[in-house]
Amino acid sequence: PMGICPTATTSLLTDNFTGILRPWARPEVLTCTSWGAPIIWDSTFDPHVAKQEAKRQNLTIGLTVFAVGRYLEKYLKRFLESAEQHFMVDQSVVFYVFTDRPEAVPHMTLGPGRLLRVEPVQGESRWQDVSMARMRTLYEALGGQLGQEADYVFCLDVDQRFTGNFGPEALADLVAQLHSWHYHWPRWLLPYERDKRSAAALSWGEGDFYYHAALFGGNVAALRKLTAHCALGQQLDRERGIEAVWHDESHLNKFFWLYKPTKLLSPEFCWDLQIGWRTEIHHPRLLWEPKEYALVRN
Ligand code: UDP
Ligand code: MN
Structure with a gap:
């Protein structure tokens, strides 16, 4: 069975948050990277082992989300309700909602050990x-109360909702999400920033996967480094009067090229129903909300 994942035997056997990984349960998909990080797909991990391990370590897990302007009314309530139902059930969780209208954040009844900060x-x-401003804000928050109270943090877009268990199997020091529209594309087609003047630039031949900025995570120190890197890159670009093609996502992809994630989440963890039916997508955990840009963007 190790033949599926020849370079990854070490991390495959020692990822505490997934138990013993079973990459051979999904022979039709890639279950590890060339640098030995697991790519977790449905049925390659044991959610119960992951849950016990997180409990044993007495972890607090942060979830950050931004709801600024019209995104608040449109998405926040469903995002939070679905997160309360599916995100890190039975663990200590702190939701951080960043908003320009704190008074408009919907009131939530949360389970024990779970709290929401605005x-x-x-x-x-x-x-x-x-x-893009999220990177700078997250960097500062991770250096403050959030960084003190959380061990691991996931940073999410608000325009999505949880539809299935999203538990400690997703935890690792640095977690990247495979972009559901691009995971099977050849590398030269991936929409990295190609303008060499940009701090986010990747040249042809660079880049491992195309990662989705709607979900990334990790421990506090790793995320401080990630957010600092991206915020700085964005600032350098701004000073040069340029902007990367996919904004913070371009800088995130540059960061993950330079500093490899230690776990990748399959597109099942952040799926878009618009893509249609795919045999390898068994159990979507998070679904994109329909893009209604006319309603939420200027
Ligand atoms: N966002 C927001 N208000 C805005 C624009 C963006 O709150 O006016 C936040 C929100 O969390 C959103 C994220 O930034 O999910 C990224 O923007 P968006 O989802 O529109 O980008 P896309 O997923 O389409 O690339
Ligand atoms: Mn989004």
């Missing part, structure tokens, strides 16, 4: 600026 941020006139 953090004020300023609005931006362009949606791209809201999206």
Whole structure:
């Protein structure tokens, strides 16, 4: 069975949050990277072992989400309700909602050991600026209360909802999400930033996978490094009067090229129903909400 994943035997056997991984349960998909990080697909991990391990370590897991401007009314309530139902059930969880209108955050009844903090941020006139400003804000939050109370943190877009168990099997020091539209594309077609003047630039031949900025995670130290890197890259670009093609996502992809994630989540963890039916997608955990840009963007 190791033949499926010849370079990854070490991490395959020692990932505490997934138990003994079973990559051979999904022979039709890639279950490890060339640098030995597991790519977790449905039925390659044991959610019960993961749950016990997180309990044993007495972890607190943070979930950050931004809801600025019209994104708040449109998405936040369903996001939070579905997260309460499916995200890290039975663990200590802190939700961090960053918004320009703290008073409009819906009231939530949360289970024991779960709490919600609302953090004020300023609005931006362009949606791209809201999206990119998250890196700087997260960097600061990770250096403050969030970083003190959480061991691991997931940073998510608000325009999605949980539809299945999203538990400690997803935890690792640095977690990247395979982009559901691009996971089977040849590398030269991936929409990396190609303009060499940009801090996010990758040249032809660079890049491992195309990762989705709607979900990334890791331990606090790793995420401090990630958010610092991306915020700095964005600032350098701004000073040069340029902007990467996919904004914070381009910088995130550059970071993950330079600093390899230690776990990848399969597209089942952040799926878009618009793609249609795919045999390898067994159990979507998180689904994109329909893109209704006319309603939420200027
Ligand atoms: N966002 C927001 N208000 C805005 C623009 C963006 O709250 O005006 C946040 C929100 O969490 C959103 C994320 O930034 O999910 C990324 O933006 P968006 O989802 O529109 O980008 P896409 O997923 O289409 O690349
Ligand atoms: Mn989004």
